[in-house]
Amino acid sequence: MERGQDDFLAELNEEQRKAVEATEGPVMIIAGAGSGKTRVLTYRIAYLLKKGIDAFHILSLTFTNKAAAEMKERIIQLMGSDARNLWMGTFHSVFARLLRREADKLGYPSNFTIYDSDDSKTLIKSITKELGLSDSTYKASSLLGRISSMKNMLISAEMYANDPQYQSDDRAARREHFSQIYLTYNKRLFKSGAMDFDDLLYQTNILLRDHPDVLLKYQNMFRYILVDEYQDTNLSQYMILRQLAARHQNIAVVGDDAQSIYAFRGANIQNILNFQKHYPDTQVFKLEQNYRSTKTLVHAANQVISKNKDQLQKTVWTSNGEGEKIQLMRGMSDTDEGRQIAQSIFDFKISGHAANSEFAILYRTNAQSRSLEEALRKLNIPYRIYGGISFYQRKEVKDAMAYFRLAINPHDEEALRRVINYPKREIGDTTFDKLIVAAADNDISIWMVLDNLKDFSLGLSPRVSERITEFVNMIKSFAAMVPNYTAYQLGDYIYYTSGIKRELEQDRTPEGMSRVENIQELLNGLKDFSEKPLDEGIIPTLSMFMEDVALLTNEDRNKDDEKDHNKVLLMTIHSAKGLEFNYVYIAGLEENLFPSQMALTSREELEEERRLFYVAVTRAKKQAVLSYAISRYRYGSPQSNEPSRFLEEIPAECINNLSYREQASEHVYSRTPSGYRGFTAPAKVVPPVSIVGKRLVSMNKAAQTSLPMDNSHLSGLKVGARVEHERFGQGEVLSVEGVYPNSKATVMFANGEKKQLLLKFAKLKIVG
DNA sequence: GGACGTTCTGTTTTT
């Protein structure tokens, strides 16, 4: 093979190299698990740059912002800092950026707000309420789900309303008002100057469709398009790509049909299965050699996935060693399952000299993390939940950010709803309802009503009107400051001026203190952002900071905290895509949990669950350990389970049957909801919060994601602490139990009365 | 309008 100036491709195998060098025309790279897909993408971009293509002309779409950042870093290492101009990121972040540039063409302000799913749901709830519909038949989450899938199929509210098929479906399903909700929802978003997640893709499609000049501009800009995880694209994304690539046809997609796991959010596996039909001149490359896993793991995964019908032909193989058999563990309960997994990690750490970071525990649902965390904590194994609920979704953070949002775009209805009466300023629900009605009647945003209050006769008391004027003036004063101050200066000023600071700091309960810490962290983020060097004369404003905050996940936010490095990672299988670990544990392999009960209604759904299982197993390099629990607490009561059907699909020679350690734990034999099984839950349910020494040492997941593991921030509430209750006076904490934030404290008050207080509500001051 | 106690009800994955 010739070397010379392409020497930097030396670390690629022949097929990978071909895939890198085929730069012109449509290219499909079918990349089996562990076949070096990321490497190919990275080198492909580097190779394009090397050929003299301007970074500005290359668009690379990845599945997470983190993946994009890592790839960019690597390319900069290879090719130098010109690579900074690459367009890289998720579909959502890249096209949000594009939409901000072109927003005026769609009638949006360029500083439009991006609603996250919470904002969307609240808006939908408000709409169904205004329409007088019952929220039990019209559930916000399922309405949003349907709206989302319509947008992803590029079906507008108007098209939907005029489609006889949809209309009769809706009548049959007793949701005949759906199209009205869809219409109103979109209208309200528009009036608010806001887009939801799906709009970012939908509106991009509209923009490119209706503005040929804009389309041409971006076709010529993005001469080379690369798409990772193509199997997980939906119709909306497919159409954007089709429009952008139509002129130069340099589109390279990388994917693995066996790893398509996002059908629930509109991903269409047909996109990859039919790529060659869409682009007849496609060159196809197959990367079939797996460099990651042992023969045993590759064989097991292959055998399981072969049960699926819809597949592209490929044979993943490896020249790696045979390796260990997959281990199967059986736990009596979820607690027991956790204990065994933690014990097993402990053992591997000793026998294999393995570091914490070599382990991952994967599960199907977030709710499963609880029992695993507890078990890890008991063995002092440090862990971190990867992904998980975003920092930016926390209530106090969203409240503060709602002020930021209003300063940038006062028409933002959801931000307004959040803070118009927070901190309390006597503008209650009744008043807000009147404002909504006035806004709807006049077809304007709520802000316009607020700002021109005297033009509307709403029957508000002078006192309330006065308070509204104060509020409006405050927001206006913030808005005026946006262009001239850094994000940190203004953020800090708003935190103080809005009264949030005073409000939060009043609350001296442990939870209240952690809320203050979270805002502190938000402000630190603003500070970092504000100190980032920019081009001369450009101020890093709050508006710039807020641009893509709604699109960030926890992983994007994390600084490389040294202490976060060597930890066992816990995550859902979905968020494990693209990652690899020496030791992978897959917990909860039970029928109805994995495969999920919800997914058992059709063959396609079951096949997606099987692909999920495939993804999970192929994350492992050395060893996979699978476990299931015979009985598991769900929603407060024990349920008995059958082992997952996927276990039986693993070839017998790849798995060692039930290598579980028999550990005597307190079990009783009794009835479970689905009958006698021989095993059930532990006799004694260990409460999720325990007192060790005098300290409260455990808490629930929501709190853990951002808080130190030793929970020292809760140390304010020690047993024995002196507290003061606003009604009952001083007392002493006798015990704390239950789960944060619903934990209950028993307090002995000075008058001899013993009270149990729900900490979520009780205003306790710590006085000693 | 706010504080807090009680009742109800939900069951997947995420940009």
Added chain:
DNA sequence: CAGAACGTCC
């Protein structure tokens, strides 16, 4: 079990 919704009191 845990959060949301509802209800009652000030």
